[in-house]
Amino acid sequence: MTEVAALSVARTLDRCTVLGPGARAVIWVQGCPLRCRGCVAAETLPFEGGTTHEVSELADWLCELPGIEGVTLSGGEPFAQASALAALLDHVRSRRPEFTAMAYSGFRYETLRRGEWDRRALLRRLDLLVDGPYVASAQHGLRWRGSANQRVIALTDRYAHVATEPDRSAGVEVSMEADGSLSWAGVPPTPGFREGLEERLAARGFVLRAEARREA
Structure with missing residues (x-):
């Protein structure tokens, strides 16, 4: 596999318990070729912007995080940077073989399986995939995903046990950053969640950072 040395990243989070099983790090990549109506992370859609991180730098960061069992890849569209993410997982697992990987994608699993070599390479390295585009009219407060058309697929x-667990919203987590700003992560249980949260926080004098979250 030809290794790509860098990733365009919108945001990272050291620890999250609402975007996959257990406690996980999260990487939101920058850029998505899809344009799902109602995407709650619209700032991650353009391929312009984001911060460039070396694969080795991100691998060091993940390997040094204590108390997490894996990473969740979101965005943006992770499979738009599939080669670099596959290389990242290889780097991490050479040092932490038990490290797990979950990804969100607006593409269907079947499409990814028939896709370019880099997308198939990333798919082979995942333990869990949430697939399909976000559809606002099908949002029902489900676990780890924004709409009922999306699937949680154990790879x-x-x-494998996640299919037998309750399929209800895992909620969202709000974090305060070192500069005093707030950010949040998770799959909103209802449409319009982001706008409502920002309005309520603004009324109390808080500003929500314009960073990457996940609904699709």
Whole structure:
């Protein structure tokens, strides 16, 4: 596999418990070729912007995080930077073999399986995939995903048990950054969540950072 040395990243989070099983790091990539109506992370859609990170830098960061079992890849569209993400997972697992990987994609699993070599390479390295475009009219407060058309697909035995667990919203987490600003992560349980949250926070004098979240 030809390794890509860098990733365009919208945001990272050291620890999250609402975007996949257990405690996980999260990487939101910058750029998405899809334009799902109502996407709650619209700032991650343009391929312009974001911050460039070396794959080795991100691997060091993930390997040094204590108390997490894996990483969730979101965005943006992770499969638009599939080669670099596959290389990242290889780097991390050479040092932490038990490290798990979950990804969101607006593409269907079947499409990814028939896709270019880099998308198939990333798919082979995942334990869990949430697939399909976000459809606002099908939002029902489901676990880890924004709308009922999306699926949680276990790609290895590591997370085969998730299919038997309750399918209800995992909620969202709000974090305060070192500069005093607030950010949040998770799959909103209802349409319009972001706008409502920003309005309520603004009324109390808080500003929400314009960073990447996940609904699709």
